[in-house]
Amino acid sequence: MFKKIFKLFAIVLVVLFGVLLYNTITLNSAIIPHKTVEIPANKDSSAIHLSQAIQIKTVSFGDTLPIDTTEFLKFRKFLETSYPLVHSKLSRQVFNEFSYVYKWVGKDTTLAPYVLMGHTDVVPVEAASESKWSVPSFSGAIKNDTIWGRGAVDDKVAVIAIMESVEQLLAQNFTPNRNIYLCFGHDEEVSGKRGAKIYSAWFANNNIKPALVLDEGGQIDQQHFKRLNKPVAVIGTNEKGYVNLDLMVEIPGGHSSMPSPETAIDVLNKALVNIRAKQMPGDITPTVHELIKRTRPAESFMSKLVLSNLWLFKPLVMGQFEKVKESSAMVHTTLVPTIVKAGIKDNVIPSVAKATINSRILPGQTSDEVLAYVTKVVNDDRVVIKKQTISIMEPSAVSSFESEPFKKIENIIYASVPNVIVSPFLMIGATDSRYFRNNSEAVLNFSAVQDVKGFHGIDERIGIKDLQRMIYFYKEFLK
Numbered sequence: 001m002f003k004k005i006f007k008l009f010a011i012v013l014v015v016l017f018g019v020l021l022y023n024t025i026t027l028n029s030a031i032i033p034h035k036t037v038e039i040p041a042n043k044d045s046s047a048i049h050l051s052q053a054i055q056i057k058t059v060s061f062g063d064t065l066p067i068d069t070t071e072f073l074k075f076r077k078f079l080e081t082s083y084p085l086v087h088s089k090l091s092r093q094v095f096n097e098f099s100y101v102y103k104w105v106g107k108d109t110t111l112a113p114y115v116l117m118g119h120t121d122v123v124p125v126e127a128a129s130e131s132k133w134s135v136p137s138f139s140g141a142i143k144n145d146t147i148w149g150r151g152a153v154d155d156k157v158a159v160i161a162i163m164e165s166v167e168q169l170l171a172q173n174f175t176p177n178r179n180i181y182l183c184f185g186h187d188e189e190v191s192g193k194r195g196a197k198i199y200s201a202w203f204a205n206n207n208i209k210p211a212l213v214l215d216e217g218g219q220i221d222q223q224h225f226k227r228l229n230k231p232v233a234v235i236g237t238n239e240k241g242y243v244n245l246d247l248m249v250e251i252p253g254g255h256s257s258m259p260s261p262e263t264a265i266d267v268l269n270k271a272l273v274n275i276r277a278k279q280m281p282g283d284i285t286p287t288v289h290e291l292i293k294r295t296r297p298a299e300s301f302m303s304k305l306v307l308s309n310l311w312l313f314k315p316l317v318m319g320q321f322e323k324v325k326e327s328s329a330m331v332h333t334t335l336v337p338t339i340v341k342a343g344i345k346d347n348v349i350p351s352v353a354k355a356t357i358n359s360r361i362l363p364g365q366t367s368d369e370v371l372a373y374v375t376k377v378v379n380d381d382r383v384v385i386k387k388q389t390i391s392i393m394e395p396s397a398v399s400s401f402e403s404e405p406f407k408k409i410e411n412i413i414y415a416s417v418p419n420v421i422v423s424p425f426l427m428i429g430a431t432d433s434r435y436f437r438n439n440s441e442a443v444l445n446f447s448a449v450q451d452v453k454g455f456h457g458i459d460e461r462i463g464i465k466d467l468q469r470m471i472y473f474y475k476e477f478l479k
């Protein structure tokens with residue numbers, strides 16, 4: 001009897017190993033050897049233009065705060081004088097004063113157009129961090145083959161690279177096959193409500209359904225894929241959802257010299273601790289699955305074995321993703337308090353305590369599920385939890401990585417970046433392109449820059465080579 005059980009166990013084990021090995025060995029390779037072109041790193045007029053663009057302080061201070069219109073006007077003038085062919089051969093529409101849509105008429109206007117996006121606004125530099133910069137933050141200094149300053153990466157490099165590539169092609173009397181739109185919003189860093197939201201609605205209202213919308217988001221990344229020893233170019237194909245939850249506790253306050261056992265702050269605090277204690281159940285969604293599939297061939301044998309057999313090792317792989325905040329956000333809905341308010345005076349116990357929880361929703365989940373989950377873990381009727389209806393965005397649909405535009409972008413990357421792996425990617429943050437997701441089947445997020453540094457932080461900068469690669473990328477794409 002014992003022998004029989006042992007035999008059966010051995011057979012099961014052998015079959016299991018057979019399956020694991022089979023899956024590991026037969027994985028299809030995504031690493032395609034390619035000949036690549038050499039991108040030069042000349043300090044030419046494009047580098048000067050980006051430097052000049054950085055020096056104009058087109059700052060978005062906050063959703064309800066005013067902008068410095070003189071600077072935004074200066075930026076418009078700068079574009080007009082730096083790119084004369086663009087401004088004489090393309091038509092331009094202005095939305096809400098400072099957002100621009102340029103139209104380049106192609107040979108066949110019956111084809112659905114392509115949209116190239118960028119934004120001209122930047123985040124402010126905190127006064128306290130100014131002294132920590134290696135160069136003044138809006139200097140646009142060029143040193144060590146690098147252009148420095150706020151907006152160098154996010155997102156003036158895209159605006160300049162798009163303009164440079166079109167200007168250069170116009171100088172060669174080039175006409176694109178289809179209509180091309182260049183769209184530059186001026187409030188991406190606060191909400192996009194005055195820029196991208198309005199001009200994307202103009203496309204929808206005029207029945208213009210772009211075959212592709214290409215915006216910032218993905219890039220060429222080696223720093224997050226160190227163990228692969230090769231760069232991975234990630235192209236955003238879908239975005240997580242977005243919802244804010246308001247929490248409110250009302251308990252009569254009083255004098256701080258004789259507190260009752262539980263105050264409004266105590267109850268709210270407990271609720272926040274419970275929300276943060278455990279993550280919402282996550283998953284490996286199709287986009288992340290594809291990323292695993294494509295990078296897998298570059299892994300060690302043991303990693304390959306694990307990654308090729310997610311049916312068995314999914315919890316293990318999820319655990320690996322959860323170790324790093326960036327990858328953890330790719331497999332979970334995130335929940336984090338961003339605003340907490342209570343109290344007006346040191347000796348008064350407040351009767352109201354409020355908090356806002358910001359959540360980025362994983363594809364496959366909904367804002368209703370987030371609300372239900374938070375209500376469950378808080379498990380206290382004294383905490384009133386409501387969704388802020390104004391900001392809700394459910395997770396987007398996935399733009400196919402089998403589509404023509406995706407493959408086009410993929411091929412240009414393979415041809416210009418040595419040894420690269422290209423993969424679709426789940427966007428964990430929001431961009432202006434989200435406003436196009438209901439009006440185009442292919443909304444993709446990619447900038448041909450590598451391991452960019454300092455965006456939204458100190459010493460934001462971009463290599464001249466990255467700028468040149470972006471210009472090359474857009475030119476190839478337009479051709």
Ligand SMILES: [Zn+2]
Nearest residue numbers: 154155188216
């Ligand atoms: Zn940006």
